[in-house]
Amino acid sequence: MVSPTQVPDVVLNNGVTVPQVGLGVFKVPDDATQQNVEQALEAGYRHIDTAAGYYNEAGVGAALRASGLRRDEIFVTTKLRNGDQGYESALQAFEDSREELDVEFVDLYLVHWPVPSKDLYVETWRAFEKLYADGAARAIGVSNFLPEHLARLLAETDVVPAVNQIEVHPTYQQRATQAATRAAGIAVEAYSPLGRGADLGHPAVAAVADAHGVTPAQTILRWHVQSDRIVIPKSVDPERLASNIDLFGFALSPDEVAAIDALDSDARLGSDPATAAFSQYPA
Ligand SMILES: NC(=O)c1ccc[n+]([C@@H]2O[C@H](COP(=O)([O-])OP(=O)(O)OC[C@H]3O[C@@H](n4cnc5c(N)ncnc54)[C@H](OP(=O)(O)O)[C@@H]3O)[C@@H](O)[C@H]2O)c1
Numbered sequence: 001m002v003s004p005t006q007v008p009d010v011v012l013n014n015g016v017t018v019p020q021v022g023l024g025v026f027k028v029p030d031d032a033t034q035q036n037v038e039q040a041l042e043a044g045y046r047h048i049d050t051a052a053g054y055y056n057e058a059g060v061g062a063a064l065r066a067s068g069l070r071r072d073e074i075f076v077t078t079k080l081r082n083g084d085q086g087y088e089s090a091l092q093a094f095e096d097s098r099e100e101l102d103v104e105f106v107d108l109y110l111v112h113w114p115v116p117s118k119d120l121y122v123e124t125w126r127a128f129e130k131l132y133a134d135g136a137a138r139a140i141g142v143s144n145f146l147p148e149h150l151a152r153l154l155a156e157t158d159v160v161p162a163v164n165q166i167e168v169h170p171t172y173q174q175r176a177t178q179a180a181t182r183a184a185g186i187a188v189e190a191y192s193p194l195g196r197g198a199d200l201g202h203p204a205v206a207a208v209a210d211a212h213g214v215t216p217a218q219t220i221l222r223w224h225v226q227s228d229r230i231v232i233p234k235s236v237d238p239e240r241l242a243s244n245i246d247l248f249g250f251a252l253s254p255d256e257v258a259a260i261d262a263l264d265s266d267a268r269l270g271s272d273p274a275t276a277a278f279s280q281y282p283a
Contacts, residue, residue, distance in 0.1 A: 001042065001043050001044050001242065002043065002044035002242075002245050002246050002248065003044060004019065004046045004073075006044070006248045007019045007020060007021050007044065007245065007248070008225075010187055010228075010230050012163065012187055013160060013162055013185045013187070014139055014162055016108075016138050016139045018047060018075050018107070018108065018139075018187075018230060019046045019047040019075055020225060020230050020231065021047065021221070021225070021230075021231055021232075021233075021244075021247065022045060022047030022048060022075065022077070022230070022231070022232040023036070023037065023045045023047070023048050023232065023233070023234065023241070024232035024233060024234040025037065025048065025049065025050050025054060025056055025059075025060065025234060026051070026054055027054070027234070028056055028234070028236055029056065030055055030056040030059045031059065032059070032236065033050075033056040033058075033059025033060055033062075033063070034060075034062040034066065035063075036059075036063075036236050036241075037059065037060055037063030037064075038063045038066060039238050039241055040241055041063065041067045041069065043238075043241055043242040043245060044242075044245055045241075045245055046069075046073060046074050046075060047074070047077075047232070048060055048063075048074065048075070048076050048077070049077045049165075049191075049232040050076070050079075050101075051078055051079035051081075051110075051112055051280075052079060052080065052081045052084070052093060052096065052097050052100075052112075052280070053079065053081045053082075053112060053280030055282070057078060057097055057100035058101075060076065060101060061100060061101040061102040061103065064076070064101070064102075064103070065102065071103065071104070071105075075107045075108070076101065076106055076107050076108075077106070077107060077108040077109075077110060077165075078097045078101065078106055078108075078109060078110075079109070079111070079112040079143060080093055080094070080097075080109070080110070080112055080124065081093060081112060081279065081280035082112060082113050082115050082118075082277070082279055082280045083279030083280055083281050085111070085115060085118060085120040085121065085123075085124040086123060086124060087123050087124070087126055087127045090124045090127035090128065091127050091130065091131070094106075094109065094127075094131055094136065094137070098136070105135060105136055105137065105138060106136065106137045106138070107137075107138045107139065108137065108138070108139045108140070108141055108162065109128060109131060109137040109139075109140050110140075110143045110165055111124055111125065111128065111141075111142045111143065111145075112143050112144070112280065113144045113271075113273060113276050114142070114144060114146070114149040114273055115276065115277050116149065116274065117277050118277065121142075121149065121152075121153070122152065122153065122156050122157060125140075125142075125157050125159075126157065128140040128159070129157065129158060129159045132159055139162040140159060140161060140162060141161040141162045141163030141164060141165065141186070141187075141189075142161045142163070142164050142165075143165035143166065144165070144166060144167075144273035145161075145164050145166070145177075145181075145273065146177055146273050146274060147177055147180035149273070150164065150180055150181065150184055150186070154184055160184060160185060160186065161184075162186065162187060163186060163187045163188075163189050163230070164177070164181040164186050164187075164188060164189065165189040165190075165191050165232075166178070166181070166188065166189070166191065167268060167269065168188070168190035168191070168192075168193065168224070168229060169190070169192055169193055169194060169198075169220065169269075170199045170202065170205065170220060170223070170260050170263040170264070171195055171199050171263050171264065171266075171267035172195070172264070172265075172266065172268050172269065173264040178229075188229045188230070189229065189230040189231070189232065190224050190229045190231045190232070191232060191270075192269055192270060193220065193221060193224050193232065194217055194220055194221070195220075195267070195269060196269055198267075198269065199216075199220060199263070200216040200220070201216070202216075202263060204259050204262070204263060205220060205260065205263075207259075208252060208256045208259065208260065212250045212252075213250075214250060215243055217233070217240065217243065217244055218243060218244070218246065218247055218250075219252070219260075220260070221233060221247050222247045222251070222252055223252060223256075223257060223260045225247055226252055226257055227257070
């Protein structure tokens with residue numbers, strides 16, 4: 001187990017701190033989520049990333065209650081489904097998430113996708129600003145926002161997002177979006193940080209892993225940590241879960257970081273934020 005104190009905090013632009021390594025629970029069935037999150041808390045995680053569209057917020061909430069930890073010891077992120085964008089519908093969806101999680105407040109609430117074809121993300125952000133002003137969300141942010149979507153929010157609304165959660169892994173680094181995010185004072189959070197497993201077999205990753213006697217996953221996650229990204233790997237395997245946060249007993253050299261930087265090859269795995277428009281309601 002890693003002591004939670006070994007995991008650095010990232011300070012967001014409103015002063016709220018978030019443990020740099022968290023657990024993602026995308027695709028974990030609700031009835032398996034409580035056990036997955038409990039095992040993560042045992043292993044030293046204090047940051048959990050879920051979403052209304054994952055349909056497992058209740059499992060996360062059950063683990064929080066069963067853990068015996070104080071609510072303020074665990075950082076919880078959830079996200080607004082695309083089909084719930086709009087001012088009133090976002091406020092209602094937040095209440096539904098809060099009920100599912102059974103929490104007084106959410107640490108970070110994210111607009112899951114911009115859905116530019118619906119043109120509702122500015123109006124939606126106004127609802128997020130209200131939730132933030134009310135203290136219902138300690139920080140608000142976005143996910144899958146490209147530079148043009150960030151620019152519009154910055155121009156037309158008041159609160160600068162605290163986080164932009166985007167797909168980043170060795171073979172898909174989105175450098176322009178990372179740069180635009182950071183330039184606005186917004187923290188970069190990497191989703192699918194292992195490339196959903198696809199980047200683990202890369203020979204360049206294996207070479208660095210062998211040099212340090214760690215796993216390819218630890219190598220990639222350490223690369224994210226040293227690149228100042230918040231990172232949320234998913235694993236339902238207790239050993240992989242534990243090793244994915246055991247990242248603080250070794251460090252990559254600048255050359256090793258550069259060798260992984262060099263793997264960028266535009267290999268996006270997820271949907272294209274410019275066109276994605278699915279509702280995230282059950283099919
Ligand atoms: N905002 C968004 O639109 C968005 C989109 C996608 C994901 N996310 C978030 O990001 C989180 C992580 O992304 P992700 O789940 O897509 O992908 P990921 O974390 O890059 O990869 C997860 C995959 O890698 C495997 N894995 C994990 N640790 C491993 C290890 N040490 N060795 C070998 N294999 C390992 C997992 O299998 P096992 O479980 O069997 O270990 C799983 O198949 C999600 O859970 C979610 O919270 C957000």
